[in-house]
Amino acid sequence: MASLKSRPSHFVRPASSPSPDASHLRPHAALVIFAKAPIPGEVNTRLCPPLTPDEAATLHGSFILDMLERTRLAVATLRLPLHRYLACAPSSELVFFKIMEERQGVHLLDQVGEDLGQRIHRSCVDLFAKGYKQVIIVGADVPTLPLSVYQEAFAMLGRSDVVLGPALDGGYYLIGLKQPTEKLFTGVPWSTDQVLAVTQQQAKILGLSVGLTTAWRDLDTIEDLQALITECREDNKKPKQDRTFSMRTAGTLQLLATRLKTR
DSSP states (O other): OTTSOOOOOOOOOOOOSOOSTTTTSOOOEEEEEEEEOOOTTTSSGGGTTTSOHHHHHHHHHHHHHHHHHHHHHHHHHHTOOEEEEEEEESOTTSHHHHHHHHHHOOEEEEOOSSSHHHHHHHHHHHHHHTTOSEEEEEESSOTTOOHHHHHHHHHHHTTOSEEEEEBTTSSEEEEEESSOOGGGGTTOOTTSTTHHHHHHHHHHHTTOOEEEOOOBOOOOSHHHHHHHHHHHHHHTTSOGGGOOSOHHHHHHHHHHHHHHTTO
C-alpha cells in the first residue's frame, strides 16, 4: 500500500465502546481504515503541484468519508460479522476523527511506528490482543472499491494466511492477517513499485500462503487522479442509483478537473 501511508504517532488510545456494526453477532473480525487527518500540506503531497495543499486535503477528507460510508454499507449489505476501526494519524484526538467516531460508528486507533510496516504490525498486535481472529487493513484512497471485495477478502482469509489487495502501481491497498507477523514487513521498500512483490516473497520465506483479491487503483500520483476523474465522468452517465462515486467526491473531482485545465 503505497496507499497506506501516514505519519507515525506516539499517542495510543484504547478503543471506545462497541461499534454498532453487526451488533446482533459477536464479531471475530476487524476491518481497519488507515487514514491521515485531512490537513493541508500533510496529505496527498505528491499531487502538489498541480493541486494546492487545500485541494489535496479536501479530496483526502472526501475519500475518508467515502470509505467510512461504503464500509458501513458493506457490513449492512453483505452481513459481515465485524467491527470497523479507523486508524488515525497523527492522533485520534483530533476533532476530525472524533466527529467520524460519533457519526460513523467506528472505533478509533492511533497509528504507531516509524514506517508503514511498523504501523500495520502494531495495529494488528493491538487488535488480535482484543480477541479478533481476522484483521483486514485497507487504505483510505480506494473510495470506489467494490463492496464485494470486502466479502472476498474475509472469505479468502479463511483459506489463506495472508490476503493482499494488489494496487496497480505495484503496492497493495489491502492486507489481511490471522495473526501478528512482524517479519512480513521487514525489508519492504515502502512507497515503491516493489512493495507487493517483496511482501509476497517474504510470505513465501515465512511459509505463509497468500491470497490475492481484485486489483484496484489507489491514488498516489497526478496520473492516478486523472484516471479517477475519467472514471468519475463515466460514472456520472449512469442512473443515480447505480453510481459508484459519492456526490461529494464527484463534485470535488469535477471542480478539480476544471481547475487543472488552467494549470
